[in-house]
Amino acid sequence: MAACLQLNTKTFRPVVLPNSVPKFSAAKASRIRCSAASPSKRYSITLLPGDGIGPEVISVAKNVLTLAASLEGIEFTFQEMPMGGAALDLTGVPLPDETLFAAKQSDAVLLGAIGGYKWDANEKHLKPETGLLKIREGLKVFANLRPATVLPQLVDASTLKKEVAEGVDVMVVRELTGGIYFGKPRGFGKDENGAEIGFNTEVYAKYEIDRIARVAFETARKRRGKICSVDKANVLEASMFWRKCIVEISSEYPDVEISHMYVDNAAMQLVRNPKQFDTIVTNNIFGDILSDEASMITGSIGMLPSASLGESGPGLFEPIHGSAPDIAGQDKANPLATVLSAAMLLKYGLGEESAAKRIEAAVLDTLNKGFRTGDIYSSGTKLVGCKEMGEEVLKSVESQVPAAV
Numbered sequence: 001m002a003a004c005l006q007l008n009t010k011t012f013r014p015v016v017l018p019n020s021v022p023k024f025s026a027a028k029a030s031r032i033r034c035s036a037a038s039p040s041k042r043y044s045i046t047l048l049p050g051d052g053i054g055p056e057v058i059s060v061a062k063n064v065l066t067l068a069a070s071l072e073g074i075e076f077t078f079q080e081m082p083m084g085g086a087a088l089d090l091t092g093v094p095l096p097d098e099t100l101f102a103a104k105q106s107d108a109v110l111l112g113a114i115g116g117y118k119w120d121a122n123e124k125h126l127k128p129e130t131g132l133l134k135i136r137e138g139l140k141v142f143a144n145l146r147p148a149t150v151l152p153q154l155v156d157a158s159t160l161k162k163e164v165a166e167g168v169d170v171m172v173v174r175e176l177t178g179g180i181y182f183g184k185p186r187g188f189g190k191d192e193n194g195a196e197i198g199f200n201t202e203v204y205a206k207y208e209i210d211r212i213a214r215v216a217f218e219t220a221r222k223r224r225g226k227i228c229s230v231d232k233a234n235v236l237e238a239s240m241f242w243r244k245c246i247v248e249i250s251s252e253y254p255d256v257e258i259s260h261m262y263v264d265n266a267a268m269q270l271v272r273n274p275k276q277f278d279t280i281v282t283n284n285i286f287g288d289i290l291s292d293e294a295s296m297i298t299g300s301i302g303m304l305p306s307a308s309l310g311e312s313g314p315g316l317f318e319p320i321h322g323s324a325p326d327i328a329g330q331d332k333a334n335p336l337a338t339v340l341s342a343a344m345l346l347k348y349g350l351g352e353e354s355a356a357k358r359i360e361a362a363v364l365d366t367l368n369k370g371f372r373t374g375d376i377y378s379s380g381t382k383l384v385g386c387k388e389m390g391e392e393v394l395k396s397v398e399s400q401v402p403a404a405v
């Protein structure tokens with residue numbers, strides 16, 4: 001599908017990449033390709049490497065995705081498109097029309113990270129971050145799923161006490177395209193006394209709450225069947241309405257246990273006793289803050305994936321970290337958040353659970369063998385760079401039994 005794109009080649013030429021098995025072990029890899037010689041399924045993936053460490057982690061994730069999927073008889077066509085600062089330098093805008101068009105035409109989108117010092121002083125509409133908001137809006141991905149799982153191998157990386165952190169497995173479902181980040185009126189002005197003000201509007205329509213609630217209930221159903229809706233219904237009308245809608249939708253899911261919590265209490269409970277949570281559903285701004293808090297329980301931002309889904313069309317899959325300009329180009333980035341985002345792409349974006357499990361198992365296997373990038377390193381483990389970590393994950397994928405295709 002993506003290969004048929006009509007692109008404005010005056011501005012840039014996209015890189016269309018055929019499915020290729022990673023280079024590190026050509027002989028073994030070709031054996032794997034033989035075992036899945038006639039792919040039963042084909043998908044097109046738009047890759048948005050972005051800035052900073054983005055291209056480094058995307059390169060690793062692409063190889064892992066390709067190999068794991070090939071073991072399940074799946075073949076990809078990749079198309080690499082510019083976004084963020086890279087797109088600004090190339091085309092003058094952070095999200096070129098061609099990039100959004102390619103993303104919309106594909107089956108799923110895998111994003112690295114955007115942003116960097118170079119563009120920090122740009123006007124708002126010319127910041128890399130504006131491209132991020134625009135692609136979420138353009139793909140209509142209203143549901144952001146952010147798992148925060150404390151892996152047994154990394155429990156010591158948590159800032160919380162071991163007994164509090166171990167076993168934590170929370171999924172934060174954040175509403176992504178509504179609420180105060182998009183609500184109108186917004187802006188700057190003067191109040192009735194002539195004092196300067198800045199203002200935003202928290203506003204939600206019923207359909208926006210209903211659809212995020214359904215995603216969250218469905219997610220909870222596939223997990224431990226518990227959902228906690230977080231709001232500020234003791235103060236905010238928008239939250240009172242949020243709670244009313246969530247209660248209504250909960251009647252469609254009698255098998256899921258529902259509770260409600262004010263956001264200030266939720267922030268406290270996440271560090272006091274995070275194991276009480278299974279699935280959290282909340283609005284855009286509370287979800288932004290709580291998902292960052294939940295992620296820190298796990299110890300490293302370099303381990304955490306995310307999925308952003310809409311009602312139809314391709315989902316957007318990305319690590320939660322930024323472009324890490326402080327370590328960019330030094331082969332120090334942890335690629336596992338992007339690798340695990342690729343697993344979410346398979347699971348939530350394409351419904352290819354078996355291939356997703358291969359990636360998740362390979363990541364655990366690699367950690368079990370003691371390989372660590374700098375952000376998750378502890379004494380007694382083996383410090384590796386981004387590329388080597390990727391190669392180790394590939395070896396773990398490769399050692400798995402190919403599926404019968």
Ligand SMILES: NC(=O)c1ccc[n+]([C@@H]2O[C@H](COP(=O)([O-])OP(=O)(O)OC[C@H]3O[C@@H](n4cnc5c(N)ncnc54)[C@H](O)[C@@H]3O)[C@@H](O)[C@H]2O)c1
Pocket residue numbers: 053112113114115116117129132301302303318319320321322323324325326327332333334335337373375
């Ligand atoms: N979704 C996105 O693309 C996204 C998200 C957040 C921030 N940003 C942008 O990224 C730039 C840097 O922002 P920041 O410094 O606040 O956040 P950041 O996530 O880029 O970095 C925070 C810290 O975590 C480290 N880190 C991040 N990812 C890592 C990884 N995979 N492996 C090892 N260490 C990692 C960094 O080195 C840094 O010390 C800014 O321009 C910001 O706007 C982009």
